[in-house]
Amino acid sequence: MYSYSEFDEGYVRERVRKFRSQVERRIDGSLTEDEFKPLRLMNGLYLQLHAYMLRVAIPYGTINPAQMRQLADIADKWDKGYGHFTTRQNIQFNWPKLKDVPDMLDALADVGMHAIQTSGNCIRNVTADHFAGAAADEIEDPRPTAELLRQWSTDHPEFTFLPRKFKVAITGSPNDRAVTKAHDIGLRMVRNEAGEPGYEVIVGGGLGRTPMVGKVVREFLPKIDLLPYLEAILQVYNLSGRRDNKYKARIKILVHETGLDEIKTRIEAAFEAQKKHFRGPEPSLVAAIEAAFSQPELDPPVMSISLDTPVRDPLLESWIDTNVSEHKVPGAAIVTVSLKPIGGTPGDATSDQMRVLADLAERYSHNELRVSHEQNIILPHVYRADLPAIHAALREAGMATANVGLISDIIACPGMDYCALATARSIPIAQEISQRFEDIRVQKDIGPLKIKISGCINACGHHHVGHIGILGLDKAGVESYQLTLGGDGTQTATIGTRTGPGFAADEIIPAVERLIDAYLGLRESRDETFLEAYRRVGMEPFKAALYSEAKAHAA
Numbered sequence: 001m002y003s004y005s006e007f008d009e010g011y012v013r014e015r016v017r018k019f020r021s022q023v024e025r026r027i028d029g030s031l032t033e034d035e036f037k038p039l040r041l042m043n044g045l046y047l048q049l050h051a052y053m054l055r056v057a058i059p060y061g062t063i064n065p066a067q068m069r070q071l072a073d074i075a076d077k078w079d080k081g082y083g084h085f086t087t088r089q090n091i092q093f094n095w096p097k098l099k100d101v102p103d104m105l106d107a108l109a110d111v112g113m114h115a116i117q118t119s120g121n122c123i124r125n126v127t128a129d130h131f132a133g134a135a136a137d138e139i140e141d142p143r144p145t146a147e148l149l150r151q152w153s154t155d156h157p158e159f160t161f162l163p164r165k166f167k168v169a170i171t172g173s174p175n176d177r178a179v180t181k182a183h184d185i186g187l188r189m190v191r192n193e194a195g196e197p198g199y200e201v202i203v204g205g206g207l208g209r210t211p212m213v214g215k216v217v218r219e220f221l222p223k224i225d226l227l228p229y230l231e232a233i234l235q236v237y238n239l240s241g242r243r244d245n246k247y248k249a250r251i252k253i254l255v256h257e258t259g260l261d262e263i264k265t266r267i268e269a270a271f272e273a274q275k276k277h278f279r280g281p282e283p284s285l286v287a288a289i290e291a292a293f294s295q296p297e298l299d300p301p302v303m304s305i306s307l308d309t310p311v312r313d314p315l316l317e318s319w320i321d322t323n324v325s326e327h328k329v330p331g332a333a334i335v336t337v338s339l340k341p342i343g344g345t346p347g348d349a350t351s352d353q354m355r356v357l358a359d360l361a362e363r364y365s366h367n368e369l370r371v372s373h374e375q376n377i378i379l380p381h382v383y384r385a386d387l388p389a390i391h392a393a394l395r396e397a398g399m400a401t402a403n404v405g406l407i408s409d410i411i412a413c414p415g416m417d418y419c420a421l422a423t424a425r426s427i428p429i430a431q432e433i434s435q436r437f438e439d440i441r442v443q444k445d446i447g448p449l450k451i452k453i454s455g456c457i458n459a460c461g462h463h464h465v466g467h468i469g470i471l472g473l474d475k476a477g478v479e480s481y482q483l484t485l486g487g488d489g490t491q492t493a494t495i496g497t498r499t500g501p502g503f504a505a506d507e508i509i510p511a512v513e514r515l516i517d518a519y520l521g522l523r524e525s526r527d528e529t530f531l532e533a534y535r536r537v538g539m540e541p542f543k544a545a546l547y548s549e550a551k552a553h554a555a
Contacts, residue, residue, distance in 0.1 A: 001062050001368060002147050002292045004112040011154075012109045015116060019043045020102035027099060044115025045101055049420050054093045054101060055118040056108060060128035060146035060170075061089035061371040061378075065358035068369060070111040072354035078104050083354070085339060085347045087411060087462055088167075089127050089371045090118055094418055116154065121162045123153035123234075129171040129178045130372035133293060134334050134380040136326040139189045140197050142172035144290045145226065148281060151289075152227055159234050163241035163249040166234070167206075174491065179373060181205045181214040181493035182465055184251045185233060188491075192220050199226060203233060203263070204255030207459035211495045212252045217264050225271075227280045232270035236263070296366035296381050298329045316391050318440060319402040324387065335365075335379040335390060336372070338401040338409060342438045343431050346412040347375035356397040364390055373462075374411055376404065406443040407451060407516070408434035411462055415455030415472060416479075422455035424472025424479040425505070429453055432509050437516075446516060449530045452487070465489035467531045468515060469496045470508065481508040485515070485542055486534045499543055511546060518545035 004012075019039070026036040033047075040046075044055040056071070071091060075083050078100045079093040086092055096104060108114055118125055126146045133141040149168060153159065159166070170187040171178040180186025186202035199221045205214025221229055237251045240258070255263050325334040337357065340346050349357070357377055361369045364386045370378035382390060394400040403409045410433060413419065415426030430453055437443055452466030456473070463469035469484035480502040487496030503511045522541055523533045534542065 001064060001143075002289065008112070009109070012114045012116070013106075015043065015114070016102060016105045016109060019105065023098060023102055038120075041119040042116075043101075043105065044118035046119065047420065048094065048418050049416070050418070051095045052098055052101065053418070054096050054104060054115060055086075056091045056093070056113060056115050057118050057125045058089050058091060058113075058371050059125055059150050060132070060143050061130050061373075062132075062143060063369050063371065064367050065362040065369070067111045067113055068354050068358040068361070070107060070113070072351035072358070074104055074107055075351040075354070077107075082348055082350045084345075084414065085349065085371050085375050085377070087373045087375060087413075087460060088118075088125055089130070089373055090125060091371070092414075094414070119165075120160075121164050121166075122160050123149075123156065123162075123166045123168060126150055126153070127167070127169045127178060127183075127373060129173060129176075130370040130374075130378050131177060131325065131334055131380065132172055132370070133295065134327050134332075135173050135175075135177075136328045137173045137175050138328060139174070139191060140172045141293055141295075142170040142178075142187070142189055144286070144293050145187065145189075145199075145223075146170055147289050147292070148227070148286065149230070152230075152281075159238065162234070162238055163243050164246060166237075166251070168230075176489075176491040176493075177372075179462070179465065179489040179493075181491075182207055182211075182462070182489060183214065184237075185230065186214050187226075190220060196222070198222050201229065201233075203267075204252040205493075206250050206252040207462060207464045208250070209247060209457045209459075210250075210253065211459065211464040212256065213493045213495060214252075215255060215260050217260070217267055224280050225275070228274035228278045229267075229271050231274050231278065232267050235270050235274075236266045240266070296368075298327075298332050298366075298381060298383075313388070315395070315400070315402070316388055318444075319391050319400055320387060322402045322406060322444075323404045327381070331384060333382055333384050333387065335382050335387070336404045337377040337379065337394060337399050338404055339376050339399070340403060340409050340434065341398060341401050342408060342434045344434075345427050346410050346430050349377070353397055353399055356393060356399070360390060360393055374409070376409075402440060403443060405448050405450070407437045407446050407449045408443060410434060410451045410453060411466070412453040413455050413460035415453075419455060419460075421458055422472070423457075423474040424455050424481065426453045426455040426461060426470075426472060429470060429472070429481070429505070429508060433512055436509055436513065445526070446520070447526070447529050450489075451512075462489065463487070464495050465493065466496060467534070468512065470512075473502065475502065479505045481505065481511075483508075483511060483515075483546070485539060486531065488531060497539055499539070499546055501547075514545050514549050515542055518542050 169183040188200040201218040202214035365379040410430040412426040412430040416422040453470040454461035454463040465487040482502040484496030488494040
């Protein structure tokens with residue numbers, strides 16, 4: 001994985017030094033909050049409902065054991081002993097004191113981490129497939145591209161003050177695990193007819209109050225042209241994107257209002273101009289980045305646990321069935337560690353749990369961990385023979401929940417428990433759903449199902465692309481929850497459809513139960529998933545079950 005260069009080290013330290021001075025001036029009153037706000041946001045510091053919140057960048061979700069241990073130490077020393085992993089593959093500390101933030105940033109810099117561009121109207125932390133470099137279906141590891149984009153975008157002088165925040169995601173596999181079509185720019189690695197790797201370029205995706213699926217502007221872009229082409233996209237957006245209304249300032253609105261054909265024409269014209277003086281990065285730089293992401297040498301032991309063969313321990317067998325995925329190397333596997341214990345807060349990990357994860361990565365996963373956009377942690381390179389030992393260690397640490405991809409593996413934003421923008425709670429709803437469907441036999445009978453919850457219209461919980469999406473809103477001072485069905489964040493991305501009127505907080509769990517009961521009655525076989533059944537029969541049977549039964553119960 002990538003390590004700081006001498007330039008990175010000096011750059012980050014200088015940013016911390018400047019911010020330390022700015023914090024001192026805010027504390028002594030030399031800076032007002034209005035003056036301080038843009039400065040703190042440039043360093044990932046938000047002001048939430050009850051305290052400041054520091055959002056730490058984990059570029060493309062890749063982190064090493066030393067970094068994970070440092071996050072644990074920061075949680076203990078300057079926060080409340082835990083951190084929250086987010087759908088942006090970052091980690092948030094929810095309770096830092098302002099005076100301590102510069103020390104936290106210095107501690108991050110000690111292990112090659114920072115909080116730069118985790119906020120503001122700039123190119124945000126680039127996200128990627130959390131199975132990158134390990135997935136059996138991968139065309140090419142997308143992380144060297146993501147690192148190239150990180151270096152290109154960091155404090156880019158032309159794109160530091162865009163009309164709005166700008167998000168980029170990349171996947172190296174045909175099976176999209178990075179939600180690329182819900183980003184301002186999505187990149188999917190593909191091959192042309194000659195077998196050469198390149199990118200399908202998607203523009204104008206996004207969620208929030210105006211959810212849209214991104215549109216393809218280039219079916220194949222040679223790798224050498226990536227940076228000048230992205231420069232062209234950003235130039236078109238920066239010049240033409242709306243600045244009169246922040247709710248209409250994203251590139252998705254520009255694409256929608258201008259039209260795809262016209263946007264393509266503008267991008268291609270800007271691209272041709274770019275290529276005259278910018279042909280992309282030096283080959284030596286690209287080679288150095290790619291070398292940093294070389295595949296670990298995997299020489300699996302003779303003893304191996306097949307992912308298809310039952311094992312004696314039923315808890316281990318259940319965990320392998322849900323939390324272990326196929327690796328590109330025979331005899332190896334990818335482990336997803338669920339941060340969704342029954343009744344827990346999705347995405348939270350204690351400092352002790354972080355240290356366990358660091359130890360496991362060091363011992364069993366070739367010193368690598370990944371943060372997934374689904375708020376779980378990945379051990380990407382493990383031997384199948386080590387699965388029993390890994391499971392035992394996770395079980396002792398309270399992290400062996402066997403629910404990845406099931407109904408209790410819920411994505412949820414912090415909601416009104418923390419966020420100043422939220423209009424309703426998310427965490428308690430997620431906790432209640434997981435408790436209602438606690439029985440693993442019930443979860444497995446229901447099968448693959450993605451529930452995603454947002455506490456406001458900004459959609460940080462990705463509810464628009466949940467098979468069942470839940471949006472919390474304020475309705476005359478009372479929390480109300482809207483349901484959407486049929487959303488999908490994969491290569492077949494779809495925005496979910498609203499079912500109808502919302503439900504009060506004490507009605508939403510029974511409403512989800514009715515949806516599940518309807519699905520179980522509608523599916524043609526146990527192999528037909530919730531999303532497949534919904535796409536086959538449409539909204540009406542689910543809507544009838546949802547509202548007719550609600551009326552009957554009220555009567």
